[in-house]
Amino acid sequence: MLYFPPEVEKLGTKEQLLSLFENNKGIYFSGEDIAGKLCVSRAAVWKAVKALQSDGYVIDAVQNKGYCLSENTDILSVQGIKKYLSPLCSDAEIEVFPVINSTNTRAREKAEAGAGDFFTVISSEQTAGRGRRGRSFYSPGKTGVYLSIVLRPSHCTGEEAVRFTTMAAVAVCEAIEAVSGEKAEIKWVNDVFVRGKKVCGILTEASFGLEDGFLDYAVLGIGINASVPDGGFPPELRDIAGAVFENALSDGKNRLAAEVMNSFMSYYRGVCEKDYIEQYINRSFVTGKKVWVISPTSKKEAQVFGIDRQCRLLVEYPDGKTEALSSGEISIRLS
Numbered sequence: 001m002l003y004f005p006p007e008v009e010k011l012g013t014k015e016q017l018l019s020l021f022e023n024n025k026g027i028y029f030s031g032e033d034i035a036g037k038l039c040v041s042r043a044a045v046w047k048a049v050k051a052l053q054s055d056g057y058v059i060d061a062v063q064n065k066g067y068c069l070s071e072n073t074d075i076l077s078v079q080g081i082k083k084y085l086s087p088l089c090s091d092a093e094i095e096v097f098p099v100i101n102s103t104n105t106r107a108r109e110k111a112e113a114g115a116g117d118f119f120t121v122i123s124s125e126q127t128a129g130r131g132r133r134g135r136s137f138y139s140p141g142k143t144g145v146y147l148s149i150v151l152r153p154s155h156c157t158g159e160e161a162v163r164f165t166t167m168a169a170v171a172v173c174e175a176i177e178a179v180s181g182e183k184a185e186i187k188w189v190n191d192v193f194v195r196g197k198k199v200c201g202i203l204t205e206a207s208f209g210l211e212d213g214f215l216d217y218a219v220l221g222i223g224i225n226a227s228v229p230d231g232g233f234p235p236e237l238r239d240i241a242g243a244v245f246e247n248a249l250s251d252g253k254n255r256l257a258a259e260v261m262n263s264f265m266s267y268y269r270g271v272c273e274k275d276y277i278e279q280y281i282n283r284s285f286v287t288g289k290k291v292w293v294i295s296p297t298s299k300k301e302a303q304v305f306g307i308d309r310q311c312r313l314l315v316e317y318p319d320g321k322t323e324a325l326s327s328g329e330i331s332i333r334l335s
Contacts, residue, residue, distance in 0.1 A: 013040050014048040019079040021052075021059070021069035025251075030066035055098070076124045076145065076253050084258030088265050092118045099125040099141060104205060104221040107148035111207070111217045117152040118265065122257055129223060137201060138237060140229040145257050148221045151268070156215040158208065162326070164220050165190050165204045166311040167267045168260075170279045172200050172222060175259035179252065180244050185285040188304075188313045192224075193285065197242025200224045222260060226253050281307045291315070293325065 011019065016038050020029070031042045038045070049067055053059055058070035078096050085092070093116065100106055100123040107121045123146050126139035139146055151164060172192045173184035182194050192200035203221040208214065225243040233241045245252055266272035281287075286304050293300045293315060302315035305322075312324040 013038060013044050014051050015079065017045065017048045018052060018057075018077060021057075021067075022077065022079045022254075023083055025069050025073070026071040028060075028062065028065040028068040034067070072248075072250050074248060074250060074252050074254075076122060076257065080251060080254035081122070081258045081261075084255050084262075086262040086265070088269060088271065089118070089258075089261050092120055092261065092265075094120045094122065097121070097123040099123060099127065100146075101128040102126055103129075103146050103148035104203065104219050107150050107219045107221075108205065108207075111150045111152075111219060115150050117150065118268075119150040120147055120261065122147040124253065126223075137203075137223050138234065138241070139223060143225065143227045143229045143243070145224040145226050145253050145260075146222070147257055147260065148219050149261070149264070151218040151220055153215065153218075153268075156218075157213070158206065158215070161204070161206055161215050161218055163311070164218055164268075165202050166280050167276050168202050168204075168220055168222055168264055170276045170283065171260055171264035171267060172202070172224065173279075173283055174263040175256055176200075176224075176244050178259050178263075179255045180249070182244065184283070186280060186283045188284060188286055188307065189311070193242075194244055195242055198225075198240055199242050199244050220264075224256060224260075226256060277309055277311060280311055286313070 017034065020034065031045045034045050035042045049059055049061065056075055058073055060068045060070065062068070076096050078094050081094060081096070095106070100121070103121040103123050103126065105128070107119070110119055110121070124144055125141035126137070126146050129137035129139035129146065166189070169186050169190060169192060173186065176182060176184040176192070176194060176199070185193050187193055187198070190202040191198050201223050204218055205221070206218040207216040209216050225241060227245045227248060228243045232238060244256065267276045284307055287306055288304060290301060290303055293302050300317060302317050304313060304315055306314040308314060308324060310326070312326050314322065314324055316322045
């Protein structure tokens with residue numbers, strides 16, 4: 001019996017077919033059965049198959065058996081992500097692009113046009129990805145999960161909005177561990193590490209109302225290296241950057257994107273029983289270590305002795321002076 005998700009009826013033939021295939025990987029369906037369910041001709045089914053193959057999907061066509069999507073397919077799609085979403089995220093509006101200039105840019109444009117809470121833009125490649133402080137963010141094709149989420153919490157101040165970055169760091173760690181089984185840790189304030197290398201960076205941008213000073217909307221940008229790009233990372237990144245998956249994983253990117261959304265939403269909506277701040281503190285791997293505190297005008301050595309409930313880094317300098325560092329003031333580099 002064919003399984004078609006309820007939303008399938010609202011999609012075009014190509015999208016309906018992809019939804020069917022994504023929810024039944026490795027299973028063959030005859031063109032006649034598909035055509036009957038979708039109320040289209042056999043020729044329309046064939047054209048939709050060809051269109052999906054042009055998009056990179058490996059679809060086998062065997063006489064007397066029909067069509068089958070390979071179980072090894074790992075392409076980001078709305079249909080592929082939605083099958084892994086929890087009920088909490090089931091109503092999220094999602095856009096997926098094979099390539100885009102910047103998911104944060106697109107999300108901001110949609111937010112300005114009125115996109116609602118948790119509208120999400122996802123891509124496997126960015127041509128103009130942005131990192132913190134205006135830096136470019138390396139976003140090669142087919143190996144990454146780059147997503148930006150529009151957030152519209154009510155009566156949220158700038159100070160309160162800072163929590164979205166730390167909340168997202170915990171969510172990414174939980175998603176990585178759920179999908180890959182690898183241990184994920186946090187390098188204050190917004191980097192996630194696996195096997196000693198950075199696999200994720202997070203950038204939160206916000207717009208505030210001029211009259212009341214409350215958050216109009218925030219765009220939470222998350223960039224994850226799912227796998228190592230062909231040829232490896234550029235020389236300047238090879239000692240720093242890593243990837244979540246050492247080997248390709250069937251549907252790895254769709255699962256990773258969905259789990260990030262699931263975990264973040266549970267904290268964002270306040271339905272998770274776990275304390276994300278405690279999770280953030282426990283996952284920090286810089287506590288107890290010497291670091292370099294980098295500011296635009298100086299570079300000072302310090303010892304990290306903890307992280308407080310505001311997720312500020314607590315450091316002590318060689319002269320005995322202590323300081324609580326917030327996310328907007330500095331970056332750190334392990335010595």
